[in-house]
Amino acid sequence: MPEFFAHRRPGRPGLAVFLHAGDPPLDTLPDLMAMLDENEVDCLELAVPFPGSATDGPVVRASADRALADGATLRSVLDTVASARPGLRRLRIALLADWSHTVRGTAPADFAAAVRDAGCDGLLLHGLPPRLRAAHYEAVRRAGLPLVTTCYAVSGPGTLAEAADLASAYLYLVAHYGRSGTTAALDRDRLGQVLTTLRATASAPVAVGFGIRTADDITRVAALGADAAVVGSAGVARIEQARVLGRDPVAELCSFVRGLRAPARALTGQPEERNDTHDRP
Structure with a gap:
């Protein structure tokens, strides 16, 4: 099975971007995918919207509510992906689906x-x-569908080991505990230790999310040993901004993504200024 972020340039971490299918409306999704593909985003983490997520902050929850109000369903999301997929050259799609909803x-x-x-x-x-994990994971394996697993930087050894063992697409390491959109300081020592542990045993790449907003953030987690970074609510917020201001959401997200791929400034170890943009895994 090829490495999930195999198309990334040598020496540059992989980049995954999270969005809700249906926010903006689904008829925009093929253009969004094409734009991400053209701008060397490695993975679209595409969520089938579901209400009331206990792990998400207000930006991502509002996005899910907009997508649901616009009528996005599993069937309509999969149909849209199927129609757009043949035109993509490098972008991979990791579907996020909530079991209950x-x-x-x-x-x-x-x-x-x-x-x-x-x-x-x-x-x-x-x-x-x-x-139900054993049955679903076995079904995913039999279908030949790579699995994304998750764990936290504060997870215990058993949870880390299980996530590393089961991941076949990538392992999503949540940098800190809490809802998406929180601004907790990154514990670099802890995160570096966990990344070292995971990369020693995982056969799949390790991607870090939560608190990733800028090219500098991506550089920092890569320096700690991450294979890729996941950008969530910062991008979702740009979609919301485009809606509020009547702008083209594809162009708005394109500007944001290009900023993520811009050369990071020299890192001094000093904390940079932060805005109030929320973030999501």
């Missing part, structure tokens, strides 16, 4: 096959009950 009631094998057949390159299952 999206997956429950569907046989694990049927769900995994539907995600695979739509052209998704990986799957992250959110809120999957522990008693």
Whole structure:
């Protein structure tokens, strides 16, 4: 199985961008995907919207609510992905689906096959009950669909080991505990230690998310040993800004993504200024 961030340039970390399918409306998604592909984004972490996420802050929750109000469903999301997928050259798509809102009631094998057949390159299952993990993970494996696993920098050794063992797309390491959009300071020593542990055992790349907003942030987590960075609510906020101001969301997100790929400034070890933009894994 090829490495998930195989198209990244040598010496440059992979980049994944999180968005809700349906925010902006689904008919914009093919253009968004094409733009991300052209701007060398490695992965679109595409969430099927679900309400009331306990792990998300207000920016991502509002985005999910807008997408749901516009009628985004699993079927419409997968159909849109399937129509856009043949035109993509490098962008990989990792679908994020909530078990309770999206997956429950569907046989694990049927769900995994539907995600695979739509052209998704990986799957992250959110809120999957522990008693059902074995069945769903086996169905994902049998479907030949790479799995995204998650853990926290504060997770115990057993959780870290399980995430490393099961990840076949990438392992999503959440930099700090809390809701997306929080601005907790990055514990670099702790994060570096965890990255060293995970990379010693994981066969899949390790991507760090939460608090990643700028090219400098991406450089910092890469220096600590991350293979890739996940940018969430900062990009979602730009989509919201475009909606409020009546701007083209594709052009707005394009400007943001190009800033993430701009050369990072020299890092001095001093904390940089922060704005109030929320962030998401």
